[in-house]
Amino acid sequence: MADAGYRCGYCLAPQAVSNWLFEVEHIIPTAAGGSDDEENLWLSCSACNRYKGRQVKARDPQTKKLVRLFNPRHQSWPRHFYWSEDRTRIIGRTPCGRATVEALKLNHEQAVVARTIWREAGIHPPAG
Numbered sequence: 001m002a003d004a005g006y007r008c009g010y011c012l013a014p015q016a017v018s019n020w021l022f023e024v025e026h027i028i029p030t031a032a033g034g035s036d037d038e039e040n041l042w043l044s045c046s047a048c049n050r051y052k053g054r055q056v057k058a059r060d061p062q063t064k065k066l067v068r069l070f071n072p073r074h075q076s077w078p079r080h081f082y083w084s085e086d087r088t089r090i091i092g093r094t095p096c097g098r099a100t101v102e103a104l105k106l107n108h109e110q111a112v113v114a115r116t117i118w119r120e121a122g123i124h125p126p127a128g
Contacts, residue, residue, distance in 0.1 A: 004043035005126075009072025010052070011090065011106050012126050013045045017118060025049045027071050032056050042072045047111065051104040058103035060095035070100040087125045088115040 006015040008022060015022045025044035028034030031054045044052070057066050070080055080097030081090050090106045092098030101107065118124030 004072070007043065007126060008045035008048050009042040009077075010044060010048040010070065010100065010104055011111060012077065013048075013111070013114070014118070014123060014126070015043070017114075017123065018045065020046055022046070023049050025052070027073060028056055029054045039073065047108065048104050048106070055103055058099040060092075060099045061102050062098055063095055065095060067095045067099050069103060070096055083125050086116075087119050088112045 006022075007013060008015075009025075022043050022045050024041050025048075026034045026036075027040050027042055029052075030036070034040045052069065055069060057068055059065065060067050070077075075096070080094045080100070081092055083089070084091055089112060090101055092101045105111075115124050
């Protein structure tokens, strides 16, 4: 999916270095009333798509408020997230960002290991 830059809309993993094709996921799952319209679809790695599941909201771990998850089609990744100093962990800037990091487990152990390898190979973090 060229609109997504061939990256997961949530963790920004590059499709080019995955041995598994990324999925076109429903931002609002059909089980939660979402449609199959292009406006509701975006590229996602398997891990993010599976952790997200049917969720559309999650609790911000800081404020404990229930907030909407990040929408990669309509929201700016840098507004809601930033990279840790070593560029291997995603940190939430906003309630939406923090809730999404937790709900989608964006910093699970394998993701951090992969980002470390990608960083050392010079393909991470993504430009822009």
